[in-house]
Amino acid sequence: MIKILDYTTFSKELTTYTPYQYQLRVAELLFSGKNVILSVPTGAGKTWASVVPFLYAKQNSIEDFPQKMIYSLPLRTLANSIYSDVNDVLHKNSDLELASIQTGEYKNDEHFENDIIFSTIDQTLSSFLCFPLSLSKRQANINAGSLVGSYLVFDEFHLLDPKLSMATTLGMLRILGNLCRFCIMTATLSEKYIQELKTTLNAVVVSINDFPEDEIQISSLKVPEGKEYKKSIEVFEKTINAHDVIVRHKQKTIIICNRVEKAQRLYNDLVQDLEGFQNLQGLNAENIICLHSRFFDEDRKVKEDKLKELFGKNNSENAILISTQVIEAGMDISCDTMHVEISPINSFLQRAGRCARWEGQSGEIYVYDILSLDEKEMIESEEDDPETKQQIRTINNKYLPYDKELCETTFKYLKEISYLNKNIAQQLVDAILTTQEANNYSLIQQDNCNIAKIQESWNNCEKNMYSQTIRDIQSIELAIIDYNQIGHNIFIPYKYQTIGLFKWSFMKWAKDILATNEDVIFVAESNKNSQFIDWDTLDSEGYQLKPINDAYQLKNCYDIVFVDKSVFKYTVGAGLEPGTGNRISPLKPYTKEENQITEYHKDTFIQHNKAIIGCYEKIFKPKLTFTFKQLNAYWGEDIDWDKLIKVMICLHDYGKLNVAWQKPMKKLQELKGNYDPNEVLAHSDFNETTDKEIEKLSGVKNKPPHAGIGAYALIERAKEIIAFNRYEYLSNCISTAILKHHGVDTTTYPDFSISNVDYAQADSLFRANGINVRLIQKARRGHLIDSLPSIVNEWIIYMFFVRILRLCDQEATINFEKYLKQ
Known part of the structure; x- marks a missing residue:
């Protein structure tokens, strides 16, 4: 249990404000081993409610808490914004590790190696499903294990697609069970749906409704002195236009459109109509910002930074923002005047969360209907196939990208209110969304949270599963x-x-x-x-x-x-x-292949394996106390996981002892010099650019694959090596990690023969790490398909093992001398 006083002091020093009672409750639950579903309005501090517990645990070396946090958001814009906000705070505290970000736009942690990672839900789920979007298929099994033993935060959960990313997230959390700790955060799910999530995930719900003392403290909820309400609502049965925006502008105006084309037209109209309006005097044209999905990365980043400055706290400049739903959640910005096109109630409330966000601020929200589509936005087709017709009906929906019925119902309810507060917002959500969310939940349950598709993804590692499990974005x-x-x-x-x-x-x-x-x-x-x-x-x-x-x-x-x-x-x-333009796409940085090693240095079989063990003990093992404890509960018995990891490492390159593998490698080293015929090699000196000729002469390109041999050797002696009750299942996990440590498609082993001399050199390494049996030294080629994981638990253990092996193998190959000292 946390010491509340210590935690309160830590949180206040970090964030500069005293934590709310609901935030303390979240921390208390997480540290007691519970998982949390957090339901609070926009602007109430939910980001820090989820992040501070992790930082506190790290800072205080709390072993019974995950040592890695993966914070997932549904949109890149949100991930960029929150990553930036959190890193700004971490940067001011030099003893705290900075976060990394992994999105389709920013890829500075493709293997999820940092302890604090901000990611899009697409990157997180695709990693768990073994088709990580930022990696090749060859590396498809590296990232899934990163979620084992991690603290997983899912922000703006309501924005996920119910049948795809939301269902898959629920399936993932059910599969991981106690192997992770999680916090799901939302502002706009119905009460009934939250209770369904609670039951499905065995989590505890924390709601702002349970903490009335917080309501009077949270700036985004407090009604300014002298005001009856914080946000007024006015609904128009007409379309949004530049003139209405201009005449109602005060200091900060935000306009949110449903379609990019509408946002562009409004932006162009506003830029042209600055002259002659008294209330726009002093508004710099550069402070009229248009932001949507159709910008190049660097331009969008500049715009995001500028709007956060202009619409952040304590900025008095005149500014107008025209955007789409890319800013409707997660961005810490505010305005005094907001214009929005009608959208479903959950989307509308997210948009309203960017209005009157600061203490003492009040705001006006104007809601517009969408009467019809412009002719140039309509699509016609003479084609007869059903998919084309369905897609055309979809795009010709004037409320695209939203559901027509939900938009119309929301519009009807909004016409009946004149202001907005927390209670009215929840009443609207419950009235409008409960039935649809109940239907969505029923479909999720019918498909068993996409667990069958998750297993299919693990089997084939193909990115075409993306549209069936995460997002069908067309x-x-x-x-x-x-x-x-x-x-x-x-x-x-x-x-x-x-x-x-x-x-x-x-x-x-x-x-x-x-x-x-x-x-x-x-x-x-x-x-x-x-x-x-x-x-x-x-x-x-x-x-x-x-x-x-x-x-x-x-x-x-x-x-x-x-x-x-x-x-x-x-x-x-x-x-x-x-239209006709002059700008072409800018170039992006290009590297030939992710983390490809183009130059190797000679090391022996024993040196290489000792270096990998050293790498594991330095990088991974110190952070695995929580994970090992949870793995025992997950697997159902106490297991020496550390020993099994070292067994896996020692056997992963057993196939390199094969005579047919050693012969060309030794020939290559002889041609390079620094050759000792008595050494059993793991790598030779080799430069991809300068050594192509001796590569041909050595015949090294024709050497047999080696990964399957170690997997086969383990299976043949598994009962003696793995002395646990369920050794057979564990041997499947470990042998598969060895089999697939260079690629996910490996399912066989070649003919092999290992000499007694070479085996004797490796035997001392084996015995020092728990392999006290004589391994098979000769066999004919075969398949290992029957030994692959067959149940969910085996898949999870395999992914945990193979991640450690692949990352340590890669790191130790580059810096083997460094880790030999370990």
Whole structure:
């Protein structure tokens, strides 16, 4: 149990304010071994309610708490914003470790190695499902184990897709059980749905309703002195327009549209209409910001930083923000005047959370209907296939991307109120969403929280499972090029920054463009005649542009589409739009392959394994006290996990003792020099760039694979090596980690023969680490499919083991001398 006084002092010194009672309750529950569902309004401090307990545990070396935190959000903008806010605080406390961020935009922790990670839900779930979006299939099993023994925070949980990412998250938490601690946070789920989550996950609900003393302290809830309410509501049965925005502007105005096209039009209208309005005097055009999903990364980052400054606390500058739902949650910004297009009640309340957020601030919220779509936004098609017709009906819904019925119901209820507070907000959520959320929950239960699809993903490690488990986004990545410069030349497609667009919106644009233009829209085709760009292996042979002449070819969803700048324009102010422009896609940093080792240095079999053990003991073991304890409860018996990890390490390269493997490696080392024929090698001196000729002479490229041999050797002697009650299942976990420590597709082992001399050199290492039996030294090739994990528990243990092995193997190969000292 935490000492409340110590925790309160720590939290206040870190955040500069005394923690609310509900925040103390969250910490108390987490430290007592409970999981939490936190339901508080926007702007009530839920981020620090979830983060401070982890920092406190780290700072005080509390062993009965996870040593890694993975904080997941549904949108990149939210992840960027909260990561920045938290890191700013951590930076001021030099004894606290800084956080890392892993999103589609920022990839500075692709292997989830840092102790504090901010990530999108897509990155977190795809990692657990063994198709991490930022890694190749070869590395697909590295990240899943990072969630074992971690503290998992899911912010803005209500924004997840009920049938996909939300269901998969629930399935993941049910599978992990006691192997993680978690905190789910939401502001706009119905009371009934929260109770359903509580039952499904065996968690404790913390609600602001239970802490009336906090309500009078939280600045986003406090009614300013002399005011009847904090936020007024006025509903118009007309569309939002620039004139209404201008005449109602005071100091800070935020406009939130449902579609990018509408946001762009309003931005352009506002920039043109600054003159002649008294209340806009002193408003700098640079302080009119448009932010949505159709900006290049660096431009969006500049805009995010500027709007956080302009709309943050203690900034008196005049400013207007026009945006879409990318800012409706998670961003700590506020305005005195807000204009929003109608959206479902949960979305509306998130938007309203960016109004009158600060203490002493009051605000006005104006809500507009969407009467019809502009003709240029409509799609028509002569095609008959059902998918095309359904997608066209979807995009022609004037409330896109939202459900029509929910928008209409929300609009009806909002017309009946004149102001907004916490109680009214919850009443609206319960009245409008309870039935739909009950239906959603029923579907989640029917599909058993996508657990079957999770297991399928573990088996095949294919990214095509993304649309079945996380998000069916129907998007196309767009890059702007100058075709006159590229033409028919070979080029590298993945070097361009791209902008994601809803596929069917782009097809509408493409249809209109292609009616009067040729050779302006292209896809990239590999010289290997593959339809899709191989983002994982980054094909060095290059690609060529192939023109698209029929817009409906694009429904096959190529990875990326290239458009000539003559038909698309891009401006820093409004972003990407159809039209003639001069800007082409900026280039992005490119490395040939993730963490690829292009130069090796000689080490022996014993040196390499001792270095890996040293790496494990330095990097992983000190942080595994909590995990080992939870693993015992998860597996159902006390197990020496440390010993098993070392057994796995010692056997992972057992196949390198194979005569057919050692012979070409020794030949390569002989050609390089510094050769001792009595050494059993793990690696030879080798430089990929300068040693290609001796590589051919040595025959090293033809050496047999080695991973499967160690897996087979363990299986053959598993009962003697693994002296635990359920040794057979544990041996499946460990042998699979060995089998797949270079790639997830390995299922076999080759012919092998290990000499007595080479075996004797390794035997002392084996015995020192618990392998006190004679291992098999010779066998014919075979399959190991029957020894792969078959139940959920085995998969989890395998993923925990293989992560440690792969990361330590990689690190020790680069710095073996450093870890030999360990």
